[in-house]
Amino acid sequence: MPQQLNYLKETASQTAGPYVHIGLIPAMAGFDIFEKNFSNVLVTPNTRGERITLEGRVLDGGGSPLRDVLLEIWQANAAGRYNHPADRSAGALDADFRGWGRGGSDFESGLVTFETIKPGAIIDRAGRKCAPYVDIWIVARGINIGLNTRLYFSDEEAANATDPVLNLVEPPVRRKTLIAARSEREGKVAYSFTINLQGPDETVFFDI
Amino acid sequence: MNVQAPALREPRLNRPEPFTPGDGGFFQRDRTIHPPAYAPGYKSSVLRSPRQALLSLENSVSEITGPVFGHNDLGPLDNDLIRNYAKDGDPVGERIIVHGRVLDESGRGVPNTLVEFWQANAGGRYRHRKDTYLAPVDPNFGGCGRAMTDDTGYYYFRTVKPGPYPWRNFVNSWRPAHIHFSVFGSGFAQRLITQMYFEGDPLIPVCPILTTIPDKDALERLVAPLDLNASTPLDSLAYRFDIVLRGSRSTYFENRTAGN
Numbered sequence: 001m002p003q004q005l006n007y008l009k010e011t012a013s014q015t016a017g018p019y020v021h022i023g024l025i026p027a028m029a030g031f032d033i034f035e036k037n038f039s040n041v042l043v044t045p046n047t048r049g050e051r052i053t054l055e056g057r058v059l060d061g062g063g064s065p066l067r068d069v070l071l072e073i074w075q076a077n078a079a080g081r082y083n084h085p086a087d088r089s090a091g092a093l094d095a096d097f098r099g100w101g102r103g104g105s106d107f108e109s110g111l112v113t114f115e116t117i118k119p120g121a122i123i124d125r126a127g128r129k130c131a132p133y134v135d136i137w138i139v140a141r142g143i144n145i146g147l148n149t150r151l152y153f154s155d156e157e158a159a160n161a162t163d164p165v166l167n168l169v170e171p172p173v174r175r176k177t178l179i180a181a182r183s184e185r186e187g188k189v190a191y192s193f194t195i196n197l198q199g200p201d202e203t204v205f206f207d208i
Numbered sequence: 209m210n211v212q213a214p215a216l217r218e219p220r221l222n223r224p225e226p227f228t229p230g231d232g233g234f235f236q237r238d239r240t241i242h243p244p245a246y247a248p249g250y251k252s253s254v255l256r257s258p259r260q261a262l263l264s265l266e267n268s269v270s271e272i273t274g275p276v277f278g279h280n281d282l283g284p285l286d287n288d289l290i291r292n293y294a295k296d297g298d299p300v301g302e303r304i305i306v307h308g309r310v311l312d313e314s315g316r317g318v319p320n321t322l323v324e325f326w327q328a329n330a331g332g333r334y335r336h337r338k339d340t341y342l343a344p345v346d347p348n349f350g351g352c353g354r355a356m357t358d359d360t361g362y363y364y365f366r367t368v369k370p371g372p373y374p375w376r377n378f379v380n381s382w383r384p385a386h387i388h389f390s391v392f393g394s395g396f397a398q399r400l401i402t403q404m405y406f407e408g409d410p411l412i413p414v415c416p417i418l419t420t421i422p423d424k425d426a427l428e429r430l431v432a433p434l435d436l437n438a439s440t441p442l443d444s445l446a447y448r449f450d451i452v453l454r455g456s457r458s459t460y461f462e463n464r465t466a467g468n
Contacts, residue, residue, distance in 0.1 A: 011400065014421075019338065022326040030335070061255040082273040086269070087273050140256065142250070142256035144257075145243060165268075206263050208267060
């Protein structure tokens with residue numbers, strides 16, 4: 001009998017349920033309890049970078065928008081650096097940008113939005129330049145373990161074409177499920193995205 | 209623990225500070241202990257489960273990093289659900305303490321990480337505009353809180369024991385009493401939402417959500433035992449709930465224990 005490795009096992013995931021808002025966004029549950037709340041607004045007036053709105057919906061296998069879904073996003077700042085000690089890349093830190101936000105979908109429309117900045121490109125382990133992207137994590141009733149995906153930007157065509165992660169996606173036609181469409185409304189930049197949990201346009205989800 | 213310390217490797221010693229967990233990427237997630245996305249006994253999963261294979265991705269900087277929270281993000285009563293929404297008295301129900309450690313798969317405490325929790329009141333009703341269960345809303349109970357782990361990964365909060373409640377799955381489906389937990393860890397790839405159950409609850413083996421977990425041991429690890437040693441005499445019972453996040457391939461050095 002060899003020695004035992006004795007690693008612990010990760011705690012199993014469970015669904016966040018339909019009332020996830022109570023704990024994580026209590027204002028959406030209908031009450032105010034914390035002095036400071038986390039929200040879908042990642043920027044302060046001092047944050048550096050181009051202001052953008054991310055605007056999307058998550059659709060189930062029947063094509064209906066999830067009206068009880070919670071999304072969290074995690075991204076680099078405008079210089080391509082994450083506000084975390086493990087990122088020691090060259091880009092400057094921005095004290096006014098944590099890079100993380102959470103938002104619930106509207107109980108009627110299913111629309112979820114984030115006010116943030118467009119992230120800079122990051123350099124991966126192999127020294128390759130990646131297209132700018134935002135990490136997305138999705139939890140809801142009926143989702144047994146949080147889903148990871150990414151959002152890339154439609155106006156980064158050249159960078160997207162050479163991005164090492166996008167290029168892993170087969171068949172290539174599925175790459176478009178990760179790309180949000182840019183539009184300008186009254187001078188404000190918005191990127192629209194749809195996350196399909198099932199169906200012919202099922203979004204690419206990652207095992208990270 | 210039986211983990212052998214790896215041999216020192218000079219190049220890593222020359223890396224700039226600070227050295228943090230997750231630097232070398234996280235252990236691969238063992239999906240056999242997590243519920244599958246498609247679990248038809250839990251009907252909501254039928255239309256909400258991806259059907260394509262997940263694309264495996266080596267951890268990059270965006271997975272080994274994650275949001276950093278500070279004590280400024282929390283209020284002084286955030287971990288006291290008995291008082292953080294009290295208007296004219298304490299909430300109804302059994303007073304309990306829930307405590308434990310957030311660990312990684314190598315058995316190391318995960319320090320200074322945010323733990324959030326939410327639950328129904330003692331009657332099984334959530335303070336949520338969408339919850340219409342017959343049980344009354346408790347005017348003195350909000351049902352949510354949050355805490356930061358200390359340097360050793362320890363957290364605690366006090367609350368009242370939540371009640372079980374019926375839900376629309378099978379006609380006669382009831383949730384065991386449970387508390388939802390959201391935990392961050394040090395990297396975005398450690399992000400976890402789970403639920404804690406209470407030792408001895410007869411609804412545990414028949415719950416369609418709990419039994420989505422295929423591994424019996426993994427299921428039992430979600431059940432918190434009564435911890436009489438940590439109970440406060442003449443005040444509160446205690447339950448112990450340790451949470452394990454993914455391990456990391458960071459290398460332990462005797463001369464650099466901080467954050468590792």
